[in-house]
Amino acid sequence: MGVLMGWRELSRVLVRETAYRASRKFGSGVSGRKYFLGGFFSGSMALGILFMSFLSVVSSVMFLSDIGALPLLMGALGLLGLFFGAFAVTAATNTILSEDLLKPISFMPVDEWDLRIALLLVGVYLGGASVPFLVIPGVIVASLYFKMWGLIFWGLVEAFSVLLLAFGIGYIAGSLGGKYTRSLFLRGVQTAVWLVFLSLAGILQIVPQLFPGASLPREVLDVLPPFSFGGAVLGLGPAILSSVIFVVAGALVFWYGVSRLWRMAGSGLSSVPVSPAGGRPLLRSGFFEPLLKDLKLLARNPRMLAYVVYYMNVVPLMIIFSFMRGSKTALMIPSLSLFMAGFAGAGAGYFYVAEGEGSLLLYVLPVTRGWLARRKAATCLVFSLPTMAIIATLGYVFGEPSIAVTGIIIFLLGAIGSSLAFSFLAARGLPRSPAVWTYETLREGYAGAQIIGLLFVIGLFLVSAFPVFVSESQGFHSSLLMALSASIAFFLVGLATIKVKDEPL
Numbered sequence: 001m002g003v004l005m006g007w008r009e010l011s012r013v014l015v016r017e018t019a020y021r022a023s024r025k026f027g028s029g030v031s032g033r034k035y036f037l038g039g040f041f042s043g044s045m046a047l048g049i050l051f052m053s054f055l056s057v058v059s060s061v062m063f064l065s066d067i068g069a070l071p072l073l074m075g076a077l078g079l080l081g082l083f084f085g086a087f088a089v090t091a092a093t094n095t096i097l098s099e100d101l102l103k104p105i106s107f108m109p110v111d112e113w114d115l116r117i118a119l120l121l122v123g124v125y126l127g128g129a130s131v132p133f134l135v136i137p138g139v140i141v142a143s144l145y146f147k148m149w150g151l152i153f154w155g156l157v158e159a160f161s162v163l164l165l166a167f168g169i170g171y172i173a174g175s176l177g178g179k180y181t182r183s184l185f186l187r188g189v190q191t192a193v194w195l196v197f198l199s200l201a202g203i204l205q206i207v208p209q210l211f212p213g214a215s216l217p218r219e220v221l222d223v224l225p226p227f228s229f230g231g232a233v234l235g236l237g238p239a240i241l242s243s244v245i246f247v248v249a250g251a252l253v254f255w256y257g258v259s260r261l262w263r264m265a266g267s268g269l270s271s272v273p274v275s276p277a278g279g280r281p282l283l284r285s286g287f288f289e290p291l292l293k294d295l296k297l298l299a300r301n302p303r304m305l306a307y308v309v310y311y312m313n314v315v316p317l318m319i320i321f322s323f324m325r326g327s328k329t330a331l332m333i334p335s336l337s338l339f340m341a342g343f344a345g346a347g348a349g350y351f352y353v354a355e356g357e358g359s360l361l362l363y364v365l366p367v368t369r370g371w372l373a374r375r376k377a378a379t380c381l382v383f384s385l386p387t388m389a390i391i392a393t394l395g396y397v398f399g400e401p402s403i404a405v406t407g408i409i410i411f412l413l414g415a416i417g418s419s420l421a422f423s424f425l426a427a428r429g430l431p432r433s434p435a436v437w438t439y440e441t442l443r444e445g446y447a448g449a450q451i452i453g454l455l456f457v458i459g460l461f462l463v464s465a466f467p468v469f470v471s472e473s474q475g476f477h478s479s480l481l482m483a484l485s486a487s488i489a490f491f492l493v494g495l496a497t498i499k500v501k502d503e504p505l
Contacts (some may be wrong), residue, residue: 052084052133060138064145071222071230071239073142074135074158078226081134081162082169089170092122093261094303097175116262120171131166132159151233157247158229165250171257175264191302195310290375291382297354304354308383312347316340316387320394328468330399331476334483335465337391337407341414341487342457344384345422346450351376352426352437362505363434370502373427377419377494384415406480414487417494418453424497425449430505460486 056077063073096119139155142148222231223238225246231239298305320336355362362372388411395404429446430437464482467475 056138074230075227085131085166090173093174135159161247161250164254168253168257171261337410338483339461345418348423359437369427377423413491417490420494
């Protein structure tokens, strides 16, 4: 019993510290107690389990029209569980290793076996426990509908194998974090991996539209794990063999991930100190040195960099893609440029959070909030330039050069204004006393203003795009005029923040 309480207490300590540190590293605006809202972790495992169970049942009902759709049902639930589980475990283990959360515990009289169990269970508490419930409830509903009780057996086997594979992938990916931070190339690889994780939903949305006629042959789908579990229910021999191989592969990946995670955790190689921002570049009044400093800070944190790129480039790209409507695409460029410009400034808070521990140094330097707001706005504007390039390309390809140039002008004016305005709000919301900047330390006024600003931008976009939907080419000039006027207004609002009385940090 004493041993049991040992790893339980250690797990609680690690979960609490991991959730707190991860809320800072993710910069997602959630507190440690709400680290994985909804499907991952939200105060208790029970809520995550209920959410996943609801999602599983709803997905199952959608596939009940045909018994032949069982491979699709089993495959969809398995892939979704694999994604959620691997993401949750990767985030938890990466935070533990990169933040060296095991070091303080290692100095305590703790049994090594208890510490190993506690390390492995952090992923369970922070989202992994809900993974099987993406499969089991939906399978139970399908088995009751089709009266096929063997479906429950194969559903349990699939849930168990997906859980093992998700945890194995999570342990491997999470253990690579410390090594990646030592190499520029490997940090880039880790950033790309995080972008794939974050963008998976968008990829699944875009690919079918790019290849509308593409589909896997039914013979391939029936034997492709985890779709093969549905074929195993139907008694297909190749599907049964494929499912068994998947179970064995999941167990092997899990075993390798566990051994690698403990090897990295015990080697002490995961600690990579990130030097705070130096005083010399901060005191220089030039444009490029503060910008380069922000880029270096983000480059040292691949996960934060992935979040910035995702919310400032990938999400806008998904939105733009969803509004591509053939001949109307070029006509939508002015209103889309306005919307993306207003959206660009909303990411200004990330560049404050990226300071990390270095924010403590800023309080002892002669830095003002206005100076900081302008520098962070410049960094925000630089990260939004790829979106501008995409808009200009669409205007040129689907329209003509004049539309591309118009889109660039509208975007630049609006993005400059929104970046300055949102950055100014974030700077005003910083703590008055020395503190590590996180989304939790920014005052609530910034989050509220951010939401109101985005809603206002959405409203302007709908108003400016309305003439195009009503009369297409006849309404283009009205849409262009409204979008240009709104972007000029954004620009003037941004300039007005510069004139506000400055104050020390």
